[in-house]
Amino acid sequence: MRVAKSLGRRRLHRAKALLMQGDRSLVDIALALSFSGQAGFTCAFRQATGQAPVSVARYLA
Structure with a gap:
């Protein structure tokens, strides 16, 4: 599981x-x-970070 x-x-x-x-x-x-x-990417990203990747992308842009 660690891997x-x-x-x-x-x-x-x-x-x-x-x-x-x-x-x-x-x-x-x-x-x-x-x-x-x-x-699948959006779900995994949101689960790990608590934010949608599009929100992070807009914030970083």
């Missing part, structure tokens, strides 16, 4: 970095990080 959590954290850390760049869509980020799609 899965560690991988999940790494993916979300990378997602935050990609959101900060601001030049990729949420779909592109989700697929680049091996999520099944934008919905």
Whole structure:
């Protein structure tokens, strides 16, 4: 279980970095990080951070 959590954290850390760049869509980020799609990415991101990725992207832009 620890390995899965560690991988999940790494993916979300990378997602935050990609959101900060601001030049990729949420779909592109989700697929680049091996999520099944934008919905799965948004759900995992919100569960981990308490915020939707679009909100974080707007804040960082």
